[in-house]
Amino acid sequence: MDWLPTLERVQPWHWWVLGALLLILEVAAPGVFFVWLALASFALGLVVFILPVPVAVQLLLFAVLSVASVLLGRRYLSRVLPDSPEANSLNQGSGRLVGQTVTVTQAIENGVGRVRVADGEWRATGPDTPAGARVLIVAADGATLHVREVSGTWT
Numbered sequence: 001m002d003w004l005p006t007l008e009r010v011q012p013w014h015w016w017v018l019g020a021l022l023l024i025l026e027v028a029a030p031g032v033f034f035v036w037l038a039l040a041s042f043a044l045g046l047v048v049f050i051l052p053v054p055v056a057v058q059l060l061l062f063a064v065l066s067v068a069s070v071l072l073g074r075r076y077l078s079r080v081l082p083d084s085p086e087a088n089s090l091n092q093g094s095g096r097l098v099g100q101t102v103t104v105t106q107a108i109e110n111g112v113g114r115v116r117v118a119d120g121e122w123r124a125t126g127p128d129t130p131a132g133a134r135v136l137i138v139a140a141d142g143a144t145l146h147v148r149e150v151s152g153t154w155t
Contacts, residue, residue, distance in 0.1 A: 010055050015045030015062075036073040040065035094122075094140035101150055107131045108147070115145060 019041035026034035044062050047053070053061070097117060105121055106114035108129040115124040115135060126147040129135060135147035 010048070010058060012045040012049035015041045015048060015058075019045065032073070032077065033070070036069040037066050039073075040069045043069075094143065094145065097122075097137050097145060098140055100137050101134050102137060102145075102147070104129050104131050104133045104135055104147075108135075115147060117145075 019038040022034045022038035022041060026032070026038065040062060043065055044058060047061065048058060100117070102115045102117050104113055104124070105116045108124060108126055110128070111125050113124050113126075113129065113131075114121045115137075117137075122145050123143060124135070124145045124147045126135065127149060129147075129149055134150045136150050137145050138148050139146040
């Protein structure tokens with residue numbers, strides 16, 4: 001078993017293999033964590049390739065690089081993926097419309113009509129309302145918006 005590394009013979013490729021294994025583990029495990037450890041491992045492999053250092057220092061450097069990469073990665077992801085209602089409404093496009101005031105384009109009669117949202121029209125349900133009235137979107141169910149009249153004037 002001469003191919004197994006001893007602590008005196010840790011080579012750069014050992015760190016690169018560890019990084020690849022950590023990336024495979026990242027794909028298999030939910031979340032984003034192991035990728036930062038893999039990056040630390042790849043970086044350490046590069047350091048060891050350029051400047052051979054003792055194994056004890058390598059392990060210490062791996063610990064420091066791992067902590068630094070996790071902290072920097074979390075900071076980067078918090079800026080790229082903000083925790084906002086829009087971020088949590090993936091595949092719920094109509095849910096983002098709740099709270100908007102829109103114009104009725106086809107009168108709501110017997111509880112059903114159409115409203116203009118941006119450059120499109122949506123099916124709307126709610127109290128009978130004439131065309132041209134402003135309504136508030138209070139809920140969304142797929143492609144159907146539930147609306148109520150806005151207190152105030154008609155446009």
